[in-house]
Amino acid sequence: MKSTVLLTTLSLLLSPASAQTETFEERCEGLTESFSAADTSILIADYVTQGTNITFPETIAAGNTCLKFIISSTDMCRLRLNVSTSDTSSVIVEVFLPTDWEAEGKRFLMTGNGGLGGCIQYADMTYGTSLGFAVVGHDNGHAGDSGLPFLNRAEVVKDYAWRALYTAGQVGKSVVNHFYPSNINKSYYIGCSSGGRQGMKAAQDFPEEYDGIVSAAPAVDFHAVIAAGGHVFKSTGPAGSATHLTQDQWNAVHQLVVAQCDGIDGVLDNVIEDPMKCQPRPEALLCGPGQTWASDQCLTAAQVLTVRKVYSPIYGNDGKLISPRLNPLTKEFVGYRAMYGGVASYITEGWYKYALYNDPTWTVQNDFNWNVVDHDFQQDLYGVGTDKTDLTDAKNNNTRILMYHGLADCLISSENSYRYYERVSRDMGLPSDDLDEFYRFFPISGLDHCTGGDGAGFVGGSVQYSTPGALNVDPADSVLMTMVKWVEQGIAPETLTGRKLVGGVVTGARAHCKHPLKTTYKGTGDPNLASSWECKTA
Ligand SMILES: *[C@@H]1O[C@H](CO)[C@@H](O)[C@H](O)[C@H]1NC(C)=O
Numbered sequence: 001m002k003s004t005v006l007l008t009t010l011s012l013l014l015s016p017a018s019a020q021t022e023t024f025e026e027r028c029e030g031l032t033e034s035f036s037a038a039d040t041s042i043l044i045a046d047y048v049t050q051g052t053n054i055t056f057p058e059t060i061a062a063g064n065t066c067l068k069f070i071i072s073s074t075d076m077c078r079l080r081l082n083v084s085t086s087d088t089s090s091v092i093v094e095v096f097l098p099t100d101w102e103a104e105g106k107r108f109l110m111t112g113n114g115g116l117g118g119c120i121q122y123a124d125m126t127y128g129t130s131l132g133f134a135v136v137g138h139d140n141g142h143a144g145d146s147g148l149p150f151l152n153r154a155e156v157v158k159d160y161a162w163r164a165l166y167t168a169g170q171v172g173k174s175v176v177n178h179f180y181p182s183n184i185n186k187s188y189y190i191g192c193s194s195g196g197r198q199g200m201k202a203a204q205d206f207p208e209e210y211d212g213i214v215s216a217a218p219a220v221d222f223h224a225v226i227a228a229g230g231h232v233f234k235s236t237g238p239a240g241s242a243t244h245l246t247q248d249q250w251n252a253v254h255q256l257v258v259a260q261c262d263g264i265d266g267v268l269d270n271v272i273e274d275p276m277k278c279q280p281r282p283e284a285l286l287c288g289p290g291q292t293w294a295s296d297q298c299l300t301a302a303q304v305l306t307v308r309k310v311y312s313p314i315y316g317n318d319g320k321l322i323s324p325r326l327n328p329l330t331k332e333f334v335g336y337r338a339m340y341g342g343v344a345s346y347i348t349e350g351w352y353k354y355a356l357y358n359d360p361t362w363t364v365q366n367d368f369n370w371n372v373v374d375h376d377f378q379q380d381l382y383g384v385g386t387d388k389t390d391l392t393d394a395k396n397n398n399t400r401i402l403m404y405h406g407l408a409d410c411l412i413s414s415e416n417s418y419r420y421y422e423r424v425s426r427d428m429g430l431p432s433d434d435l436d437e438f439y440r441f442f443p444i445s446g447l448d449h450c451t452g453g454d455g456a457g458f459v460g461g462s463v464q465y466s467t468p469g470a471l472n473v474d475p476a477d478s479v480l481m482t483m484v485k486w487v488e489q490g491i492a493p494e495t496l497t498g499r500k501l502v503g504g505v506v507t508g509a510r511a512h513c514k515h516p517l518k519t520t521y522k523g524t525g526d527p528n529l530a531s532s533w534e535c536k537t538a
């Protein structure tokens, strides 16, 4: 006994500054020496304490809409890497390594991006580290929030389609396994919008990289989503044209839709539980003889037709269905600006202009037509369409996929997610009960694009953590920890709980049912309580 102790003491004394005696901080800053990977250079290796304001000088200099700073939620090691993906492309990768990682379950979390952009999703990263995950974020192969870097740079488009995500995951995982004494136990992904698409890309093409994928409002069937943006602008026309509606006029449309459809679910709360049952009749706003918007708050026939077009399925050449209709709710400013404001969606325009045609003079206004859309589908640059409906590899790899979509999403129609889910079901020959084993879809009423909206839409998901009051909601109820429970304890979610947050205060909750069940009011009880609703077959 004694001699063993002596030997151990001796070997400790004799060993040079070993991994065991180095502090976390030293090991972090030593990563510049100790870590290496192919095609990778280390830009930053910094120990950061909880509460530190981490600023991003390159974002500040560029003046884009990416986050300019974040407050660290924990003591951690921050690593920033530059990984080249080809001779003409590279991805910037951030890895946040919290001190309590091993005690918190040795979990790895990958985050996604948004739009055509390369904004690193630092808010999602910080949420992940607050729960003890080692988290990776990346710029998807180009800095900033626009598609301009695609111009004549096919490799950058390839990074955007899938390679940046894959590469950042590989490098990120090797950093985590190198840095901590033990290896990653389970790996997760969260993202919304383009980030949702990236999650589905992983589910379709490299599911073995993740045990759980949380994909929100995914831009799957990417070319359809892009086309919808062009169709909406061609329908509304530029500001001032006869077909265009102002934001006030769209707000009137929103009120009309609420008036016509809010009662369908039995509760008047500005939330439409099942918008697919809502077929608004914009003609109710049509001006009579001698009436105008200024005097009577009514719309011209041309404007009414615009509303009809926007809320109708989109058909292209030869009557081919391109995309489901937009959701019949248009209140939020973000949706207005990006889709209805009389300027072509910068996402749609940026994609066609810089990625598809490499022509800076290309515009939706002058050049958009159904041949463009057909061409985009045919090219499907680097598989960015993310439209594969055979998820057999995900199923066989035990990868769990949790998809959710706001039913008041002004940018990407929630019907796009229903459509994808039903196609997976048909193409795999798996009814919902069988899909449930690995793939579940939760429609979330009253949630706009990723965040915002009038309902109980806060699920603790991607892009939601900067919502005022987000931290008042128990992280155990977040969609991320719901996924952890499914993967690690085998407890699969039947509902996804959303909170209604008003000015930072939780004012209601709803347990949103798993598709194809419908979240249904029981007929009595406070509708703000989750217990007043149940899941029923339609
Ligand atoms: C963090 O630093 C940036 C840049 O100096 C500054 O603009 C920002 O206000 C700081 N944030 C906080 C919460 O102090």
Ligand SMILES: *[C@@H]1O[C@H](CO)[C@@H](O)[C@H](O)[C@H]1NC(C)=O
Pocket (backbone or CB within 6 Å): 043, 082, 083, 084, 089, 090, 092
């Ligand atoms: C990353 O590396 C590439 C070369 O692989 C280089 O062109 C680029 O400027 C680097 N970016 C940064 C931010 O260091």
Ligand SMILES: *[C@@H]1O[C@H](CO)[C@@H](O)[C@H](O)[C@H]1NC(C)=O
Pocket (backbone or CB within 6 Å): 205, 206, 207, 208, 209, 392, 393, 394, 396, 397
């Ligand atoms: C897991 O997914 C990969 C593709 O990412 C596939 O090649 C492999 O066959 C799958 N594993 C199983 C057990 O099906």
Ligand SMILES: *[C@@H]1O[C@H](CO)[C@@H](O)[C@H](O)[C@H]1NC(C)=O
Pocket (backbone or CB within 6 Å): 105, 106, 185, 186, 487, 488, 489
């Ligand atoms: C990995 O996670 C599983 C599921 O939670 C758990 O049973 C197992 O003990 C963990 N393994 C390690 C090495 O931490």
